Amino acid sequence: MEPYEIIRNLRTEKGLSRKEVAEKVGVTAQTVYRWENGMSFPNDASLKRLSDLFGVSVDTICGSAPDLICQCCGMPLEDSVISREPDGGLNEDYCKWCYADGKFTYSSMEQLIDFCSEHLATESWPAEQIRAHMEATLPRLGHWKKS
Numbered sequence: 001m002e003p004y005e006i007i008r009n010l011r012t013e014k015g016l017s018r019k020e021v022a023e024k025v026g027v028t029a030q031t032v033y034r035w036e037n038g039m040s041f042p043n044d045a046s047l048k049r050l051s052d053l054f055g056v057s058v059d060t061i062c063g064s065a066p067d068l069i070c071q072c073c074g075m076p077l078e079d080s081v082i083s084r085e086p087d088g089g090l091n092e093d094y095c096k097w098c099y100a101d102g103k104f105t106y107s108s109m110e111q112l113i114d115f116c117s118e119h120l121a122t123e124s125w126p127a128e129q130i131r132a133h134m135e136a137t138l139p140r141l142g143h144w145k146k147s
């Protein structure tokens with residue numbers, strides 16, 4: 001799908017008029033009309049506002065497959081699990097389980113690993129394997145590199 005079709009689809013899915021989208025994004029209805037007909041493309045600031053408004057990543061609007069992972073736990077970030085800032089904006093760095101209301105759920109890597117190895121363990125993926133996998137991959141993620 002082309003980005004202009006995606007924008008139109010997302011808008012109709014949300015039941016919004018062009019005027020409503022225009023008001024929320026801070027452009028004119030004419031501009032939204034141009035986006036939806038492939039005559040122009042939203043700039044970065046507008047893309048970010050569209051992403052917040054529609055609750056999908058900027059990548060989704062641009063038509064590129066999202067290739068985001070949570071920078072805290074490493075899970076793939078599909079649109080439905082992307083975290084939000086307290087003001088409602090999307091935070092594409094984290095999943096909603098690791099980050100919510102401006103706060104991180106886990107204060108240390110050990111805490112996260114303990115939680116996951118306890119709660120995600122199955123017969124085919126025992127706790128020790130989860131622990132080993134996480135201990136190997138988490139230190140490469142942005143959140144843990146910072147701290």
Ligand SMILES: [Zn+2]
Binds near residue numbers: 072075094099
């Ligand atoms: Zn996460």
